[in-house]
Each structure stands twice: as C-alpha cells, then as structure tokens.
Amino acid sequence: MQTSLPESFLHTATGKATDKILRNCVHCGFCNATCPTYQLTGDELDGPRGRIYLMKQALEGQRPSPRTLLHLDRCLTCRACETTCPSGVDYHTLLDTGRDYIEQRVRRPLHQRLMRRLLRLVLTSPRRFTPLLRVAQTLGPVLPGRLGKSVPTRVPGGKPVNSVSSPRTMLLLDGCVQPALAPQINRATQHVLAALGINAVIPEGSGCCGALSHHLTAMQEARVFMKTNIDAWWPAIEAGAEAIVITASGCAPMVKDYGRLLADDQAYASKAARVSELARDLSEVVSAEQPATSLKRRANGKQIAFHSPCSLQHGQQITGVVEDLLVQSGYTLVPVADTHLCCGSAGTYSILQPALAGKLRSNKLGALQAGNPSIIATANIGCLTHMAGHARVPVQHWIELLEPLL
Numbered sequence: 001m002q003t004s005l006p007e008s009f010l011h012t013a014t015g016k017a018t019d020k021i022l023r024n025c026v027h028c029g030f031c032n033a034t035c036p037t038y039q040l041t042g043d044e045l046d047g048p049r050g051r052i053y054l055m056k057q058a059l060e061g062q063r064p065s066p067r068t069l070l071h072l073d074r075c076l077t078c079r080a081c082e083t084t085c086p087s088g089v090d091y092h093t094l095l096d097t098g099r100d101y102i103e104q105r106v107r108r109p110l111h112q113r114l115m116r117r118l119l120r121l122v123l124t125s126p127r128r129f130t131p132l133l134r135v136a137q138t139l140g141p142v143l144p145g146r147l148g149k150s151v152p153t154r155v156p157g158g159k160p161v162n163s164v165s166s167p168r169t170m171l172l173l174d175g176c177v178q179p180a181l182a183p184q185i186n187r188a189t190q191h192v193l194a195a196l197g198i199n200a201v202i203p204e205g206s207g208c209c210g211a212l213s214h215h216l217t218a219m220q221e222a223r224v225f226m227k228t229n230i231d232a233w234w235p236a237i238e239a240g241a242e243a244i245v246i247t248a249s250g251c252a253p254m255v256k257d258y259g260r261l262l263a264d265d266q267a268y269a270s271k272a273a274r275v276s277e278l279a280r281d282l283s284e285v286v287s288a289e290q291p292a293t294s295l296k297r298r299a300n301g302k303q304i305a306f307h308s309p310c311s312l313q314h315g316q317q318i319t320g321v322v323e324d325l326l327v328q329s330g331y332t333l334v335p336v337a338d339t340h341l342c343c344g345s346a347g348t349y350s351i352l353q354p355a356l357a358g359k360l361r362s363n364k365l366g367a368l369q370a371g372n373p374s375i376i377a378t379a380n381i382g383c384l385t386h387m388a389g390h391a392r393v394p395v396q397h398w399i400e401l402l403e404p405l406l
Contacts, residue, residue, distance in 0.1 A: 006060070013264070018097050022094070025087060026087050027049065029047075031080075031084050032048065033084065034340055035048055036076060036078060036344075040359055040360070041356075043071075048075075050071065054071060055097075058101060058105070065106065069103070072098065073353065080310060080340055119212070120212065120221065123176060125208075126180060134154070137154045152181055152182075152388060153388075155182055156183075161200075164198070168198045168199065168242060169239075170193065171200075171245065171278075172200040173209060173245070173248070173251060174202045182385075185248075185399060186200075186202070188402070189399050191406065192403055196294055198242075205231065206232035207229065209225065209229065210223070211253075211347065212348060214261075216348065226258050226268075230268060230275055237275070243285060245280055245282055246279060247282045249311040249315070250347065252280075252312075252316055255279040257276065258272040258279075259272045259273035283312070284321070287321050295329060302332065303331075303334050303373045304373055306377045307339075308379065309382075325398070334371030337367045338367055342364075343383050344359070344361045345385070345387075350386050364387070375394050375401070376396070377395075377401055
C-alpha cells in the first residue's frame with residue numbers, strides 16, 4: 001500500500017513503524033474472511049482492510065468523523081486478522097496509533113465519555129469494583145432476565161495455598177476484576193503450580209495490567225498501571241523469580257508488550273523489556289512442567305468443549321497447548337466449529353457494543369454446545385463471565401479442571 005504520511009510524523013519512531021505497517025498491507029482482503037464484525041455486518045469498514053484505510057486517511061491528513069470512530073470502536077481487537085494475514089500486517093499496533101490519533105480529533109458525545117471514564121474508574125480498581133459487584137450479586141435473583149443473567153454468581157475463594165519447600169518462585173498477576181469475579185482461578189493455579197514444585201507469589205502493590213485503559217485509548221493511564229506493576233515485581237525479579245505467570249489470557253498480550261509500549265521511557269525501558277521476557281501465559285508454564293506426572297487421578301473421559309480466547313490463539317499465537325493438557329489429564333474434547341471467531345467479550349466490548357457482542361456470544365455458545373459437553377473450559381476471565389450466565393452448562397477456567405485431579 002502506498003502512503004503519504006506527513007514528514008513530521010515520518011520522522012518519529014511511531015511514524016516510521018506506522019508507515020511500514022501500512023506498506024505491508026496488499027489489500028488482499030483475506031482478513032475480512034476471519035473478522036467477526038465483518039461476518040456480522042458485511043460492511044467493508046467493519047473489517048480490518050476498511051479500518052486500515054480509515055486510519056491511513058486520517059493519519060495522512062483527512063479529517064476523521066464520528067463515523068470513523070464508530071467503525072474503530074466496533075473492532076474487537078481480537079487479532080484474528082493477524083493470524084490470517086499472509087503479509088504479516090501488525091494490525092493491533094497500527095490500531096493503537098490510529099485510535100489514539102483519531103480520539104484526539106473527534107469529540108465523543110458526553111454519554112460515551114462518561115461511560116468510558118466510569119469503566120476505567122471501576123473495573124481497574126478492586127477497591128471500587130468488588131463492593132459494587134457484591135451489591136449486584138445480592139440483587140441478582142430479583143433483577144429482570146437479561147440483567148440478572150449478566151451478574152456472575154459469587155464463588156468462594158477458598159483457603160490460601162501453602163508455599164512449598166522449593167527454591168523455585170514465579171510471580172502471579174492478580175489482575176483487577178478476576179479476584180472478585182473468580183478468586184478460585186488463582187487459588188487453583190497456586191495449587192497446581194505447588195504440585196509442580198513452584199511457589200506462585202502475588203507481590204503486594206501489583207494490580208491491573210493496563211490493558212483496559214490502553215484499549216480505551218487512555219494511554220498515559222495505562223502507562224501508570226504498567227510502571228506500578230514493574231515496581232511491584234522488580235524486587236522479586238532481581239531475587240531470581242523465574243517468570244510472571246498470567247492466568248487471564250486477555251492480560252498476557254499486554255504484559256508481553258510492556259517492552260514495546262515503554263521503549264521510549266528511559267527510566268523503565270530496560271525493566272519493561274525484562275518483564276516482557278519473563279511474562280508467560282499459564283498454559284506455557286504448566287505445559288513445560290509435565291503436569292501429567294503430578295496427577296493422582298484422571299478425568300475418565302469427561303466431555304469438555306474448549307473455547308480458545310482470541311487473546312490466547314491470536315494475541316499470543318498459542319494453539320493446542322491447553323487442549324493437549326486437558327486430553328493428557330483424561331478429558332475428552334468435543335469438536336467445536338469456527339474456533340477462530342471471538343465470543344464477543346473483548347474487555348469492555350460486551351458493555352460498549354452489546355448488540356454485536358450478544359450475537360457473537362450466541363454464535364459461540366451454539367458452536368461450543370453442539371457436541372453436548374458437560375463443561376465449557378476457557379482461558380480468560382472476560383470470556384468466562386461473558387458466557388457463563390447464558391450457557392446451558394458450567395463455564396470454567398481450564399486450570400480449575402486440573403486442580404481436582406491432583
């Protein structure tokens with residue numbers, strides 16, 4: 001693709017990277033074939049190729065409009081297009097630049113600004129989110145149908161897992177909403193890793209990975225979250241922590257990208273790069289440790305449908321790893337159609353784009369439940385929460401299915 005970006009922009013690191021990404025695009029349209037929103041609307045501007053044109057036009061000087069923002073807002077950032085693209089277009093990096101640029105030039109309606117600000121204030125802070133969630137869970141039984149289904153059932157966190165007498169230590173990302181929504185996930189993770197001889201520690205002071213703010217184009221706010229985590233993790237990293245383990249696959253691409261996102265920060269660039277090197281999705285850690293030898297029992301063929309989140313298969317390019325772990329543990333995986341398509345959760349997408357998110361969820365649950373599984377397993381708290389209230393069977397994090405076998 002030919003470009004004519006302003007010289008002043010081309011002389012910056014972001015401008016050079018953007019120009020290279022745009023020039024890699026060959027207009028082939030393969031991306032549209034796997035884009036969830038294009039599949040629903042059939043609108044060229046709701047596919048990656050159309051969005052690339054919109055961002056290119058804006059970056060070249062054409063004034064963007066609220067409609068430009070609308071089509072970018074409809075993007076799930078699922079990155080299925082990156083998996084499909086034969087030219088290796090780094091779409092999500094371009095989207096970061098394009099969204100930030102256009103956000104500064106198109107003023108959103110007041111209700112949108114308030115909603116996005118409210119989401120950032122509440123969802124990134126366990127101190128604010130947890131009490132609000134508890135109120136909603138108390139009122140859940142009396143709330144009307146759709147609203148009631150959207151409130152997740154409260155799950156007890158259980159007893160903390162004792163540390164093991166092992167020199168091996170890994171850090172565990174606690175996250176922002178997961179401790180309140182599903183505290184059993186990190187508990188199960190600590191239990192499984194302890195059985196593998198690894199102490200999983202949650203450093204005090206760590207929290208939200210910054211992805212939510214980043215995807216809502218609050219870039220400076222996201223940088224604050226990143227630096228806060230780096231400061232909390234750094235003493236343990238210097239003491240020899242082997243990895244930063246991330247149980248929510250939606251957070252892992254963000255932490256793995258700290259190095260790029262803070263490359264221009266002299267105080268944090270090298271530390272951020274080291275954090276990105278140490279960041280591991282939970283599936284990467286468990287699969288490397290031969291967990292089958294630690295199991296005391298097997299699942300005896302219990303049928304599972306596995307939903308691979310976009311952040312796992314597209315964002316991290318991890319495919320088949322969780323599935324292999326479940327099969328090795330004795331579970332039977334039922335076939336699932338269109339595994340590459342998003343469930344519609346995508347961080348705050350299910351809140352900001354409820355109609356599209358609802359259609360994607362219905363399609364995904366139809367595919368997952370077609371084989372009559374007894375459980376749907378996934379790897380991301382967002383997907384789990386988005387689907388759980390609407391599925392016919394329980395939806396759980398895959399690590400929860402290994403814990404009872406230890």
